[in-house]
Amino acid sequence: MKSKNEWRTDKEYVSIVADLLAQPAVQKLANYTQHHHSTRLQHSIAVSYDSYKIAKKMHLDYRSTARAGLLHDLFYYDWRTTKFNLGTHAFIHPRVALRNAEKLTPLNKKEKDIILKHMFGATLAVPRYPESLIVSLVDDFEAEHEFFGPLRAKMRRKIKKRRMRTTW
Ligand SMILES: [Fe+2]
Ligand SMILES: [Fe+2]
DSSP, X not given: OXXXXXXXXOHHHHHHHHXXXXXXXHHGGGGSBSSSXXXXXXXXXXXXXXXXXXXXXXXXXXXHHHHHHHHTTOOOSOTTTOOXXXXXXXXXXXXXXXXXXXXXSOOOHHHHXXXXXXXXXXXXOOOSSHHHHHHHHHHHHHHHHHHHHHHHHHHHHHHHHHHHHHHO
């Protein structure tokens, strides 16, 4: 996303996800930190919107991509502190997210696959649809971007300051 609020001006995107965004179960994601510099809600919207744009450009099912992208991390625990007996966070949370998403809205086969397989790479669950692969790749990209983005900006500012000091 070019800016955090770019999606708000995309009327078609907003109309696709508006009913989901209006749900308290989705808004609650704002209470959880995802990657140090972003909340889980900001992360979910970023993954959803960027995946939607790619799917649209590729003439794929951008509606399912946008909706399932928004719900792909619909879980309510701190993944850095909560540990499970049944498997790793990478394995467990797509299943938790799918169960929670099913309580909010009917999901088609593709939307279920997108949520369940979004950790492809960290888990062996291979995406069945190109839309699932898009969300999985965008998720990786956003995670890196959300973590290092602000750090890079800080470094750029520091380097600029130092340069100015040495110039004068
Ligand atoms: Fe996830
Ligand atoms: Fe994610």
